[in-house]
Amino acid sequence: MRLPDDSFGHRAFRWVATAWANSDLTGAVAWLEKLPDNGNKTAAQWAVASEAAQKKEAVIALKLASNFAPSPARDRLLNYSVLQWATKDRDSAVAWANKVQTPALREEMLGKIDIEWGIQDPPRAAAFAAASVPAGKSQDTAVVKIVRFWTSRAPEQAAAWVEQFPEGNLRNAAMESLIEVWGRNNSARAGEWLTRLPAGQSRDAAFSIYAPILAKSSPDQAAQFVATIQDESLRTTVQEHLHNRERASP
DSSP states (O other), rough: OOSSSSHHHHHHHHHHHHHHHHHOHHHHHHHHHHHHHHHHHHHHHHHHHHHHHHHTTTTHHHHHHTTTTHHHHHHHHHHHHHHHHHOOOOOHHHHHHHHOOOHHHHHHHHHHHHHHHHHHHHHHHHHHHHSSSSSTTTHHHHHHHHHHHHHHHHHHHHHHHTSSOOSSHHHHHEEEHHHHHHHOOOOHHHHHHHTSSOOOHHHHHHHHHHHHHHHHHHHHHHHHHHHTOOOOOHHHHHHHHHHHHHHHHO
């Protein structure tokens, strides 16, 4: 406590706080409250918050980390902690994340929670992604990963969900994710579904993923799929890819 508020003091406070939190987290948190507001206290708070996160005491970690100045390290700690909380009490974790004032961080948290949920329950995670994760990069990432999880379990259901998306980049990405998994697991059934799709950008995207998978067992049929790709540039790219791969085969 008599150490100056400098780099040496910060290291010492981190060492003490880490050891204390590791053996007595409650006591370490109580000690933090008695410290004067300076750099030494901040260093100790970081150490205790990190230990709390490692111990899966997410509420304590979040409470401490919320006091830190914005930084990539703080955001990583917040994201990790809220995910830990979500595994025990998803509703409370979501409610906490929704109160985060920074839009980008809030979106990232909700997206990560949703991806974790998608591993366990893809249909409900899909509904959450559509209704509760703000549109943007995090929602797109969550949707694509949920589609993968869902396809591995129930491809027909995943496909029905993806078909509801409007044409655009998200539908394209979801289609690609769907076909990459479904095509490898059941190429014939995936192909049947693809042939029923209406022409459009997302169908082209799906065909570009499906054709190389199908080419391993039926190159002639794969070529027929590629020929139906309407986007000339994409069709040429896929044809060249298949041609180069065929030439490289022994």
